[in-house]
Amino acid sequence: MTETSGSSHRIDTSTPHPARVYDWYLGGKDNYPADEELGRRIATFEPTAKYGAQHNRWFMHRATRHLAGQAGIRQFLDIGTGIPTEPNLHQVAQSITPKARVVYGDNDPIVLAHAAALLRGTPEGVTEYLQVDVREPDRIIELAAKVLDFDQPVAVSLIAVLHFVTDEDGAYETVRRLMDAVPPGSHLALTLLASDFDPERTREAVEMYKAGGVTLVPRTRDEFGRFFAGLELVEPGIVWLPDWRPDLAVDEVRDGSAVPLYAGVARKG
Numbered sequence: 115m116t117e118t119s120g121s122s123h124r125i126d127t128s129t130p131h132p133a134r135v136y137d138w139y140l141g142g143k144d145n146y147p148a149d150e151e152l153g154r155r156i157a158t159f160e161p162t163a164k165y166g167a168q169h170n171r172w173f174m175h176r177a178t179r180h181l182a183g184q185a186g187i188r189q190f191l192d193i194g195t196g197i198p199t200e201p202n203l204h205q206v207a208q209s210i211t212p213k214a215r216v217v218y219g220d221n222d223p224i225v226l227a228h229a230a231a232l233l234r235g236t237p238e239g240v241t242e243y244l245q246v247d248v249r250e251p252d253r254i255i256e257l258a259a260k261v262l263d264f265d266q267p268v269a270v271s272l273i274a275v276l277h278f279v280t281d282e283d284g285a286y287e288t289v290r291r292l293m294d295a296v297p298p299g300s301h302l303a304l305t306l307l308a309s310d311f312d313p314e315r316t317r318e319a320v321e322m323y324k325a326g327g328v329t330l331v332p333r334t335r336d337e338f339g340r341f342f343a344g345l346e347l348v349e350p351g352i353v354w355l356p357d358w359r360p361d362l363a364v365d366e367v368r369d370g371s372a373v374p375l376y377a378g379v380a381r382k383g
């Protein structure tokens with residue numbers, strides 16, 4: 115496990131944190147009263163929040179099946195990993211390609227505290243966890259390069275994380291730098307909270323997160339599409355998250371509820 119010198123590892127339980135609110139949405143146990151309170155407020159006002167978190171997780175499973183399967187990717191860099199929830203990305207990837215090498219990263223110390231669960235993979239494969247901030251792409255590349263071969267294709271995934279990063283904090287620049295560091299044949303998998311699905315409700319959700327001290331940056335479809343600049347979107351392109359390759363689902367329960375998230379996967383040519 116690699117830790118960056120600049121990160122604080124103290125777990126502040128007095129205010130909500132995205133990883134723990136998300137854990138609460140998913141029915142996990144690694145959250146505190148402040149996280150549950152914000153989660154409940156959002157879920158009362160926006161019942162799709164919990165369902166959206168589960169759908170987001172299912173997208174990660176489907177995208178990883180595509181990447182490790184059809185796309186033949188053997189190396190994965192997943193930033194904004196979240197508190198482990200089985201199956202984790204490496205378990206999906208290594209079930210298809212046991213030699214898969216997976217580097218995870220998150221900036222929340224609670225994820226670091228649970229990282230052991232992310233490091234139990236196949237004997238043939240490799241998993242590593244980095245305590246990093248997605249806004250420091252150069253540092254991520256430097257640390258990840260100790261485990262991944264950047265001359266071979268890498269699947270970079272930033273799943274439900276870029277809506278915690280403002281444009282001013284370099285959301286687009288981060289993605290560009292990460293994708294500049296990987297060779298042709300690499301892929302990018304993204305999901306993001308949509309601002310143009312139900313603008314009024316989204317604005318209220320942003321205010322609720324803000325009151326909890328968390329910056330939330332939903333984006334329009336066009337703004338989401340800009341993250342894929344210079345890359346080739348794979349079928350079906352940018353879609354509402356549950357509509358991305360439902361054929362790759364294994365044990366999902368689809369009930370047709372609207373999920374205000376965009377999803378897309380693209381290939382570097």
Ligand SMILES: C[S@@+](CC[C@H](N)C(=O)[O-])C[C@H]1O[C@@H](n2cnc3c(N)ncnc32)[C@H](O)[C@@H]1O
Pocket residue numbers: 132133136170171174193194195196197219220221222225246247248249272273274275278279
């Ligand atoms: C909604 S969760 C998504 C978890 C996982 N990617 C998934 O889709 O199941 C967002 C995660 O992004 C992490 N995160 C938020 N801002 C971050 C940042 N600046 N750098 C790294 N991770 C960040 C949070 O700690 C949290 O674990």
